[in-house]
Every structure is written in structure tokens, then in C-alpha cells.
Amino acid sequence: MSTTQRSAFDLSGRLAVVTGARRGIGLAMAEALAAAGADIVAVSANLEESGSLVEQRVTALGRSYRTLRVDFADRAAVAALAARLGNLDRPVDILVNNAGTIARAPAAEHSDSDWDHVLAVNLGSQFTLTREVGRGMLERGYGKIMFTASLLSFQGGVNVPGYTAAKSGLAGLTRALANEWAGRGVNVNAIVPGYVATDNTQALRDDPDRYQAILDRIPAGRWATPEDFGGIAVFLASSAADYVHGALIPVDGGWLGR
Numbered sequence: 001m002s003t004t005q006r007s008a009f010d011l012s013g014r015l016a017v018v019t020g021a022r023r024g025i026g027l028a029m030a031e032a033l034a035a036a037g038a039d040i041v042a043v044s045a046n047l048e049e050s051g052s053l054v055e056q057r058v059t060a061l062g063r064s065y066r067t068l069r070v071d072f073a074d075r076a077a078v079a080a081l082a083a084r085l086g087n088l089d090r091p092v093d094i095l096v097n098n099a100g101t102i103a104r105a106p107a108a109e110h111s112d113s114d115w116d117h118v119l120a121v122n123l124g125s126q127f128t129l130t131r132e133v134g135r136g137m138l139e140r141g142y143g144k145i146m147f148t149a150s151l152l153s154f155q156g157g158v159n160v161p162g163y164t165a166a167k168s169g170l171a172g173l174t175r176a177l178a179n180e181w182a183g184r185g186v187n188v189n190a191i192v193p194g195y196v197a198t199d200n201t202q203a204l205r206d207d208p209d210r211y212q213a214i215l216d217r218i219p220a221g222r223w224a225t226p227e228d229f230g231g232i233a234v235f236l237a238s239s240a241a242d243y244v245h246g247a248l249i250p251v252d253g254g255w256l257g258r
């Protein structure tokens with residue numbers, strides 16, 4: 001390969017919006033996208049105006065950084081976010097729909113408010129944001145969109161019926177959007193994390209029996225770390241994935257294959 005040839009994984013000059021970028025998987029994905037050349041707009045509920053970990057990591061890599069604080073439980077705030085993204089001085093090339101929340105309670109005690117909150121943050125707002133940002137991508141004939149799905153896009157889970165419904169919905173949404181947009185230059189795919197050591201799984205990791213039972217079932221023999229998701233995010237954001245549409249790609253240490 002000549003030295004002037006652009007790598008298929010090079011994201012230089014691209015602008016990526018990463019939701020839930022303040023911590024966990026989103027933070028690691030934002031850092032990996034920046035390392036591959038992308039400038040970053042970080043979005044999350046409690047993102048600091050300045051000095052956040054994600055800002056430090058992105059700017060240390062020499063990329064431009066912007067921050068937008070939005071609560072995805074608030075549909076009007078999500079619409080306002082979409083409008084702000086549409087009014088930036090440059091178009092959004094990559095949308096990483098990663099922000100997510102979880103409510104743990106047995107189905108018989110799972111409240112409507114928990115259900116509504118989880119469905120709003122993990123599914124409804126993601127549709128609204130993707131529809132709005134996706135419309136601009138369709139006009140330009142270019143865009144890379146990814147969702148953070150879950151093993152519970154395929155399995156039922158325990159004590160998390162709202163989360164399972166939302167993540168199963170994301171699997172359908174990924175395919176539905178890909179069906180409509182694949183021929184118009186916009187890739188829509190989903191990453192399927194296995195069990196990752198983040199705040200999302202703190203309750204599981206605090207229960208030694210649950211933790212060990214999960215560990216015993218993972219062929220790779222370890223829980224994932226957020227950094228395990230950098231590579232797949234860069235791949236799906238890059239031209240290396242131009243022909244990948246409507247895929248739900250497990251990054252799960254082999255869990256689903258077992």
C-alpha cells in the first residue's frame with residue numbers, strides 16, 4: 001500500500017456523535033474513534049461542561065471535542081439535541097447510539113415508571129435521534145450509524161423485562177432502518193456486547209454467585225472491559241464496513257455461540 005493511500009479504517013475528517021460517552025463503553029468508543037481520526041461530539045445526561053474524562057482523552061489525541069448534556073428520558077430534549085446537531089458547522093458523519101440505562105426488578109414487581117423510563121432512554125429516544133440525524137445523512141448520501149444492543153436482544157434475561165424489551169426492539173430497529181437506508185449510503189448496524197465491567201453491571205458483579213455463574217459461561221474466560229469495544233466501533237464507523245448493513249455483531253467472548 002502506498003503511504004498516501006488512506007486506510008479503510010481511517011476516520012480523519014469525520015465527525016462522530018457518541019451518546020453515553022461520559023463513562024463505560026461509550027467513553028472507550030469515543031476514545032477509539034478519536035484515535036482513528038474522528039472529531040467527537042460527546043452526549044450524556046451528566047456530562048461536565050468541561051474537564052470530563054472523555055474531553056481529556058479526545059483532546060489528548062488532537063481531535064476537536066464538543067459536549068452536549070441531554071437526558072434521553074426527555075423526548076423534547078432529544079428533539080432539541082437533534083436540532084443542535086443539525087445546526088453544527090459541519091455534518092454528522094457517524095452516530096453512535098450508545099447511551100442506555102437499566103432497571104432491575106422481578107417482572108411481577110416491575111413498575112410502569114421503570115418500564116417507561118427504560119423504554120424511553122434505550123429505544124424511543126434512540127429512534128427519534130436517529131430519524132433526525134439520519135435524514136441529513138440520507139440527503140448527503142453518507143452516514144454510519146450504530147446502536148449498542150445487548151445479549152438481551154436475543155435472550156430474555158432475569159429481572160430486567162423493560163431492558164430486554166428495549167434491546168430486542170433495537171435489534172428490530174437496526175434491521176428496519178438498514179432495509180430502508182442501505183441503498184442510500186447510510187449503514188445501520190448494532191454492536192452486541194456480552195457482560196462488561198461497567199456501572200451497568202455493578203449489581204451483578206456485587207453478587208459473587210451471579211458473577212461467577214456468568215464468568216463460568218463465557219468461553220473467553222473473562223468479563224469484557226470497555227476497551228473491548230473500540231475496534232468494532234471504528235470498524236462500523238469506517239469505509240471498511242461499507243457493505244455491512246443491518247448486522248448485529250456480538251462482541252461477547254463467545255457467549256452467544258455457546
Ligand SMILES: NC(=O)c1ccc[n+]([C@@H]2O[C@H](COP(=O)([O-])OP(=O)(O)OC[C@H]3O[C@@H](n4cnc5c(N)ncnc54)[C@H](OP(=O)(O)O)[C@@H]3O)[C@@H](O)[C@H]2O)c1
Nearest residue numbers: 020022024025044045046071072099100195196198199200
Ligand atoms: N455493561 C454491559 O454489560 C452491557 C451489556 C450490553 C449492553 N450494554 C449497553 O451498553 C451501553 C453503555 O452502557 P455501559 O455498560 O457503558 O453503562 P454505564 O457505564 O452505566 O454508561 C451508561 C452511559 O449512558 C448514559 N445515560 C444513561 N442514562 C441516560 C439518560 N437518561 N440520558 C442520557 N444519557 C444517559 C450515561 O450518562 P452519564 O454518564 O452522563 O450519567 C452513561 O454515559 C448501554 O446502552 C447498555 O445498555 C452494556
